[in-house]
Amino acid sequence: MSDNLARVSFAVEREKFETPERRPFRIVSSNPRRRARPRIFYALTAVAGMAAIIVAQLLLSVGISQGAYEISSLQSSQSELGRTAAGVSEDLVRVSSPQSLAANAEGLGMVTNSNPVYLRLSDGAVLGAPASASGSQAGAASLVPNALLTGSALLSQLPDDAAATTGAVAITSAPVVPAGLAAPTTR
Template sequence: MSAAPDTLQPLIAELPRREPPLRPVEQVGRRRRPRVAYALTALLGALAIAAAQMGLSVATTETTYRVSELTQQQRELTWQKQVLYDEIAGMSSPQYLAANAASLGMVINQSPTYLRLSDGAIIGSGKPAGYASSVSALSKGAVGNALVADTPLVTTPDATMQGTLETATESDVTTALPPPITDGLPTPTTR
């Protein structure tokens, strides 16, 4: 192996050397300034992207709090709607209607009279009801209704189905309310 480099040595020495042509420089050229406009554009673009991300983050956070607030408001409105449905159910109950009819002076007729629409015939005794009713809606035998026990009657706002209306104090009202619901289990209000 040492013989091969010896044989190449004369061939390499015979090759002519090429040197680049040299020429004198007549005038020194100005060095190019870096493009400041490109750098400023890139920097402003990066700042704009960062500002947009921060703005979107703030908007998303604000929207989250607004959704939470509206969810709480929806819970309260649903609770109020249920309370109103209960009040309507109580006021449309037969007990409340009978008590209001009795307070208006209406009486129950023992022998009701009906009108048959097909031929216009009167079925029943046809006598008017007396001034006293055999059934009293406010008597002890009537079925009580807890939904309207304290609701005032139509003609006499001071009277209820239970008797006279008691005025509720502010402490009774605050203790009657359910505890507030805050994204979880209801907790009692403490000091």
């Protein structure tokens, strides 16, 4: 009997592995209760999405091109300001040269002193023999000429309104020196 039971259980297990259960196929019919979604809704959603993308792209393109125009405008004004700054710095170098300063000083009535005197600040000692300068001495402007200064006006030759706009200061009187201090010798 145990042999028969073993054969039956073996046969049952063999059937399980050899023949799987098959489900019967059935045709699914459309359910009348189920509502079909309209296809027009999907089409309108897709068209609206595409329109939104195109409008966003156009706005972004306009914004970028506006920025490019601003950059171009700023670069042209920067190059123009660079040229102006270079011209002003050339004028400053020309006017601040020692020859220009000496010519302007002579035009204002200053003379050079061939006998310099120095003041030592630590103890107030005067180094050198002070002597007044005479107006007959040749100035530094005549020693080394500056070709850039030909045709430029001196400060003493400028009209009053031009001197006011260039920032030139006219000396009208001698400086006031407090009592007890010696006036420095200017050169």
